[in-house]
Amino acid sequence: EVQLVQSGGGLVQPGGSLRLSCTGSGFTFKNYGLNWVRQAPGKGLEWISYIDTSGFTIYYADSVKGRFSISRDNVKNSLYLQMDSLRVEDAAMYYCARVGQLWSPGWFDPWGQGTLVTVSS
Amino acid sequence: LVLTQSPGTLSLSPGERATLYCRASQNIVSSYLAWYQQKPGQAPRLLIYGASTRATGIPDRFSGSGSGTDFTLTISRLEPEDFAVFFCHHYATPPQNTFGQGTKLEIK
Numbered sequence: 001e002v003q004l005v006q007s008g009g010g011l012v013q014p015g016g017s018l019r020l021s022c023t024g025s026g027f028t029f030k031n032y033g034l035n036w037v038r039q040a041p042g043k044g045l046e047w048i049s050y051i052d053t054s055g056f057t058i059y060y061a062d063s064v065k066g067r068f069s070i071s072r073d074n075v076k077n078s079l080y081l082q083m084d085s086l087r088v089e090d091a092a093m094y095y096c097a098r099v100g101q102l103w104s105p106g107w108f109d110p111w112g113q114g115t116l117v118t119v120s121s
Numbered sequence: 122l123v124l125t126q127s128p129g130t131l132s133l134s135p136g137e138r139a140t141l142y143c144r145a146s147q148n149i150v151s152s153y154l155a156w157y158q159q160k161p162g163q164a165p166r167l168l169i170y171g172a173s174t175r176a177t178g179i180p181d182r183f184s185g186s187g188s189g190t191d192f193t194l195t196i197s198r199l200e201p202e203d204f205a206v207f208f209c210h211h212y213a214t215p216p217q218n219t220f221g222q223g224t225k226l227e228i229k
Contacts, residue, residue, distance in 0.1 A: 044208065044220055045165065045208055046220070048218065050218070062216075082195035105214050107155040107210065108167065109176060113167055
């Protein structure tokens with residue numbers, strides 16, 4: 001079964017840091033681009049970051065640029081999101097999502113189960 | 122590019138036909154448009170990509186159509202498990218990924 005399993009997340013104070021992880025299985029991890037998408041409570045979906053197969057091409061949404069860092073380890077089949085200088089408005093469910101085909105751009109499939117990030121003092 | 126979905130909420134009964142709309146503020150090249158279903162407490166699930174291609178395992182009562190700026194997701198005959206929130210998504214070379222704000226399909 002093709003799947004992404006997430007870990008990390010939790011409660012952090014404003015200005016703090018958190019690292020999210022996402023591990024893929026059931027497919028050749030190194031061959032696919034990957035994304036992070038977040039969803040604030042009761043809100044819609046917001047794309048926040050993309051990394052290509054090699055890890056050399058990376059993009060961020062303006063809302064997180066300079067504070068978040070995406071990376072991947074193709075040996076461990078894992079994707080990461082390092083989140084620094086967290087703000088109250090960063091509180092959301094965070095999803096990792098694979099590009100649905102071997103080249104970009106592509107739809108997102110599958111998605112991880114999500115991990116909740118709460119930013120509060 | 123902005124995606125605007127309508128209606129915001131759609132109230133229908135099982136067995137009825139549902140039509141959801143997604144309008145883009147600019148022409149979408151190569152029909153790079155996907156639809157996802159999200160149930161409470163779950164991650165989004167891919168339904169349609171390329172505007173009209175059903176994802177693996179998606180029942181044929183789900184269909185997508187459209188091109189350019191206007192796209193439609195149709196559920197021909199609603200089943201109880203279909204009620205959820207639906208998002209359209211323009212997938213483009215990052216950072217141009219854009220999602221619509223969602224349509225909630227609720228039981229009437």
